[in-house]
Structure formats: C-alpha cells, structure tokens
Amino acid sequence: MEQRLLAAQALGENELLDLASQRAKAVENWLLEKGHVSKERLFVLAPKVEAATEPGKDGMKARFALK
Numbered sequence: 001m002e003q004r005l006l007a008a009q010a011l012g013e014n015e016l017l018d019l020a021s022q023r024a025k026a027v028e029n030w031l032l033e034k035g036h037v038s039k040e041r042l043f044v045l046a047p048k049v050e051a052a053t054e055p056g057k058d059g060m061k062a063r064f065a066l067k
Contacts, residue, residue: 013049020047 011019024044031037 016049017047020049 024047028042028044031042032039
C-alpha cells in the first residue's frame with residue numbers, strides 16, 4: 001500500500017524546484033516580517049534538486065539556501 005501511495009505521488013524535477021522556491025519565499029517572508037532581518041541582508045539562491053544518495057532512501061531532495 002505504501003509503495004502505491006508513493007508511486008501515485010511521484011513528483012518531477014520541475015515540481016521539486018517549485019516547492020523549493022515556495023519554501024525559500026516563505027522563509028524569506030518570515031525573516032522579513034517576524035525575524036526583523038532587513039531585505040538588504042537576504043539573498044535567495046536558486047534551488048537545487050538532488051537524487052537520494054543514501055541506500056534505502058527513496059525519492060529526491062529539494063534544497064534552497066538563504067544567505
């Protein structure tokens with residue numbers, strides 16, 4: 001059952017890039033509004049999509065970075 005659910009929810013690279021971008025924007029907004037960080041101090045880098053590197057790990061990873 002779990003395998004069927006995972007297969008039905010498979011995401012492509014574009015969906016993972018969109019997800020990482022949305023997460024980065026959410027974190028950026030929180031830092032600006034509640035974290036009291038100035039816009040000049042934030043830089044959102046392009047997201048990266050990576051295949052799972054550890055044996056037994058399913059799927060891919062979407063990463064974003066704030067500097």
